[in-house]
Amino acid sequence: MTSLVSVTSPEWPSGSDDSAGPTLLLLHGFGSNEQDLAGLAPLLPRGLAWASVRAPLEMGFGGAAWFPLQPPTLAYSPESVESATHDLWGWIDSHVPDGMPLLPLGFSQGGLMALQLLRTRPERLAGAIVLSGFVADVPGAADERLAALRPPVLWAHGDSDTVIPPAEIARMERWLPTHTAATIRLHDRLGHGIDDRVLDNVRDFIAGLNS
Numbered sequence: 033m034t035s036l037v038s039v040t041s042p043e044w045p046s047g048s049d050d051s052a053g054p055t056l057l058l059l060h061g062f063g064s065n066e067q068d069l070a071g072l073a074p075l076l077p078r079g080l081a082w083a084s085v086r087a088p089l090e091m092g093f094g095g096a097a098w099f100p101l102q103p104p105t106l107a108y109s110p111e112s113v114e115s116a117t118h119d120l121w122g123w124i125d126s127h128v129p130d131g132m133p134l135l136p137l138g139f140s141q142g143g144l145m146a147l148q149l150l151r152t153r154p155e156r157l158a159g160a161i162v163l164s165g166f167v168a169d170v171p172g173a174a175d176e177r178l179a180a181l182r183p184p185v186l187w188a189h190g191d192s193d194t195v196i197p198p199a200e201i202a203r204m205e206r207w208l209p210t211h212t213a214a215t216i217r218l219h220d221r222l223g224h225g226i227d228d229r230v231l232d233n234v235r236d237f238i239a240g241l242n243s
Contacts, residue, residue, distance in 0.1 A: 036085050036123040039066050041073060043081035054133030054158040054241060057124070057149075058084035059142030061164075063095040069139060075231050077238055083127065087142075088119050098145050105197055110170040117148040124149075124156075135241070137161040137234070140195070140224065143187075144168055150183060150212070151175055158241055159184035160212075161234060164193055164224050166200040167207050178211050185212040186237040188230045190222025 044055075056076070058069035066086035073082055087096040098120075099112035128134055135158045138146035143165015150160050151172025162185065172178065187208055189196070208214045217233045 036088060036119060037066060038083050038085045038123065038127070039070050040083040041081050043079060044083055054135040054238075055128070056080060056082035057128075057134055057136040057146075058082055059098075059120075059136055059138035059145045060084070060087065060096075061138075061140030061142050062097045062101055063091055064139075065094055065096055069137070069142075072226070072231070077235060080238070085120065085123055088116060098141050101141065106166070106200060108168075110168075113144075113148065113168050113170055116145065117152055120145060120149065121152065133158045135159055135161065135238070137163070138165055139163045139226065140165055147185075148172070150178055150185070154178040154181050154183060157183060159186075161185070161237060162187045163226055163230060163234075164189045164196065165204075166196055167204050169203060175211065182211070182213045184215065184237070184241065186215045186217070186233060188217040188219070188233045190219050190224070192221055193224045195224035 060066060060068045066084045070084040087098040089097040089099060091097055098116040099108055101108055124134070134156060136146035136149050138144065143162035144167060146160040146162055146165070147167050150157055152174055154174050154177055185208060187204065208216070215237060219227070219229050
C-alpha cells in the first residue's frame with residue numbers, strides 16, 4: 033500500500049465547537065496536488081475540519097494522479113481504480129478517527145475517487161461532493177448497499193465542460209440517481225472548473241447535512 037501525503041486544517045482531526053458540518057476529505061484532480069483544493073478552505077463554512085490528500089501516482093512538475101487516464105476518452109483500467117481506492121482507504125484508516133463523520137469532496141478525477149469511497153464503504157461516509165467529476169465504469173463492491181442507503185451526494189458541473197466526455201456525463205446521469213439521494217446542479221457557461229455558483233452549492237449542501 034502506498035503511503036499518501038496530506039495537508040490538514042488547524043481543526044483536524046476533531047473540528048472546532050462551531051464546526052459547520054462533517055470533516056471534509058479533499059481529493060484533487062488529475063495532474064494537480066494536495067495544495068489545490070486546500071485553497072478553497074477559506075471559502076467554506078467557518079470551523080470546518082478538513083484534510084487534503086495527495087494522489088499516489090507522481091506525474092512530475094508537482095502534479096499527481098489517482099490512476100492513469102488516457103485522453104480524450106479518459107480510459108483507465110479497473111485494477112488501477114481498485115488500487116487507488118485501497119490506498120485512499122489506507123490513509124483514512126490511519127488518520128481519521130473511527131466514527132468521525134467524513135465527507136469526501138472531489139474535483140474531476142478526485143470526484144470519481146469520492147464516489148469510489150461510497151461504493152466500497154458507504155456506511156462510513158456522510159455523503160459525497162463531486163465537482164466536475166464522473167463515476168467509474170466498474171462494479172462497486174458495495175453498490176447494492178449504497179443503492180439501499182441512498183446517501184446524499186452533490187454533483188455540480190458546467191454545461192461547457194470539454195474535459196469530461198459526453199459518454200461519462202451520460203453514465204453519471206444514469207448512475208447517480210439510482211444509487212444516491214442526488215442533488216444535481218448544472219451551470220451555464222461553466223467549463224471544467226469551480227466558480228462562485230459551485231461554491232454556493234457546496235456551502236448549501238454542507239449546511240443541509242448539518243441541519
